[in-house]
Amino acid sequence: MTKQDLFDDIEAEHDRLTALSEQLWENPELSLEEHDSAALLEEALREEGFTVESGVAGIDTAFVARYGDEGPVVGTMGEFDALPGMSQAAKAEREPIEEGGPGHGCGHNLFGVGSLAGAIAVKRAIERGDARGSVVYFGTPAEEIGAGKVFMVRAGAFDDVDAVVSWHPDWLNTPGRGSCLAVDSFEMRFEGESSHAAAAPEAGRSALDGVQLLGNGIEYMREHVAESVRIHYVVSDGGQAANIVPEEAAMEVMVRAPDRAAVERVSERVRDAAEGAALMSGTDVDVTQTGGMYGVLPNDALADSIRSTMDAAEFTLTDEQESFAADLKATLDDPSYAGAPPERREEVAEAAMFGDPLDATDEGGVGSYSTDAGDVSWNVPLGRFRAATWPTGTPAHSWQAVAAGKELGTAGMLFAGKVVAGSLYDLLTDEELLAEARAEFEERKGDREYESPSRPTPTPTNLSDRRFAASTRAPVVASDPAT
């Protein structure tokens, strides 16, 4: 058989796959609340004969679906969570379906189903005897907030997998060769003594003083960390009223750097600064690590293989899709350059949404964002790519991305499914490729051990709304390189 057979298998399921993606789009569910979405994907995989394990890593909506036998084990990942406040009709003008409601601003309905298409095509190849081994679909919830993959990694879900190929919706077709930032997040909660702010201030110890001294400490620290280190914070609790000495106050802090070890060194200093601030303000501080992720370990062997499959897979678009793309594109004032370096912006901006695949725009770079795929990439060789589901220049987390995600984006979703299928098939049938990907993974990792910082498993109740604002994903502004 050829890869074209895999592509044909996906095209044959066109209606079923687009209907499934549309169902997810119509019912956008927030991180860790993606019960219906997870159930729909699980059901589709069960129908195909996959064995599905639900509730992986103690997270209700995390699942692992597996098909196959002896031989190499290859996997793909599907996300399916939506974003708050992003409700939007499939129209070329801003029009929420439900004011303030959630919406698929990051295209995860397409992400979840595109990967599923790929997994199913590979499953059929194994079933026909055209490939030997197993294919695994990782249902990875809570990407936007909660970092579901990290907990699945820690629970050992990826332990027996030889390689993973995954993708993300975007507006161009390109393999990923870059890295991104490792990150730690903390909540620093100060506790003091409340008192009448005018009548008995001497009896009070202000928890807000602790927070502000910590903020000052961080500001002074900035000069004495490597330039690539980023420290962000917000005051998440500043007390109740100005005439009460605040008994409780809290700050959320994030530390990012390209290198995980650098993040940990700076995090240690921020913890010390918190202790110092507590000492100075006569308060106590309780430090909780709320997040911690690795940057992505790129894999060129997998990127090369993905690129060759991209060149072989066709991208088809109906006239209606094409004209809707043009209408949506006309609403973008300031295009996103999808992380392209300045010297490539013109070339990238001119690339048509469904044009030929581009060379990686992130080669050798460290993107200004963090993702829970980073932890996966430190445990198993991970190949990544982006597929065009939105008109050229569309930023992620925009209403245009939501509008495109219903029908227009399904073309890119099916394309992505083909690329996942072809790449996983190559890994199952080409021992040399798998060995190369593994060798590169070992070499890049070197003798650094993967050790995820401990923190509580995310639940809908311990993920407050506020953390969406301090999300692990960099805020996307139109000209921001992050996607």
Ligand SMILES: [Zn+2]
């Ligand atoms: Zn996303």
